[in-house]
Amino acid sequence: MTATIVNNQLILDYLENQFGTAQITIRGTSKGLFIEDTFTITVNQVTKGILITGTSGNDNLVGADGNDTLQGLAGNDTLNGGLGSDSLEGGNGNDVYYVDNVNDVIIDSAGTDTVIAPFSYTLAAGLENLTLTGNGNLNGTGNTFNNTIIGNNGNNYLLGDAGNDKLDGKAGVDTLDGGAGNDTYTIDNVNDVIIDSAGTDTVSASISYTLADNLENLTLTGSTAINGTGNNGNNVITGNSGANLLSGLDGNDSLNGGNGNDTLLGGNGDDTLIGGTGNDSLTGGSGRDFFRYNSRTEGIDTITDFNVLDDTILVSRSGFSGGLTVGTLLNTQFTTGTSATTSAHRFIYNASNGQLWYDIDGTGTTAASQIATLSPTLALTASNFVVF
Known part of the structure; x- marks a missing residue:
């Protein structure tokens, strides 16, 4: 370290990689007299940021502990700045960004890109997908694009904003708010909450589920024998590979049992019932109902209430x-x-x-x-x- 005084200012010049605490004594003399004072100064280690530039291929770029700049260029790149406040620029391609600092900056305007974050995060313009990590109760917010937002193991609040979004809270008791657009919600907990008032929306559920108001479509997943129930609207309800009970309630509904020996109840309205494979029980309910068969080898269904004056059997040529x-x-x-x-x-x-x-x-x-x-x-x- 060197010290100089310029215009009554003390300037200390540390060499590269010098850090720690130094004791400095300043003594002034005049006509045989002197006065001095001693003080200490601490300099923290500063790690110099680096620039990492990729190629035209699919690169995996990882920074160090400083404030790094990563440039993926072309290709489907993965950028992880490490510690520090990093600048991540994917360039062309479908890129993946790992952020671990709220001051990390992502620059992207091409491709379908994914941000992976361990804290609450809002997608900037030009970014499509977000995955939250860890176990904290985090928030994930989309933009005007068609976003896919995936939660972590905590209780997440996911907001799709505009666009046709896909929201999946994963584990935890999650709140999914699609905003405007035709959104898809993945539900795996009976206490998950969906907030939606616009668009034609679909719930994908691995548990028995009843559609709330303003939700239109329901798809059951997995192979467990679970139930799907509609509402007063015109619903499309699709079963899984298990034995499902599908109930349309009011509205002109379309029920598709999928695989398994299913029970389909159309309810009120002009409903379309598709048993799918398996030996299914089909009840159209009131209204002019349609019983649809896509193949002559799907199984032997029981149509419990066929009315020759109102109902129709649809068959695939x-x-x-x-x-x-x-x-x-x-x-x-x-x-x-x-x-x-x-x-x-x-x-x-x-x-x-x-x-x-x-x-x-x-x-x-x-x-x-x-x-x-x-x-x-x-x-x-x-x-x-x-x-x-």
């Missing part, structure tokens, strides 16, 4: 084959009895036991398949079938 044409089923392709009596017959309704069969060729060359059981003695006709 490609899923059933056998020469079906789009539109109302031809009269020649329907018959009542126990089997086809002409090569044109495709759907056979046994009025004595309610069984509904499909014969792909009407000749018996390929065995007929039972697709449903309806109430017996219905006045069922070809007009109750529509091919799509």
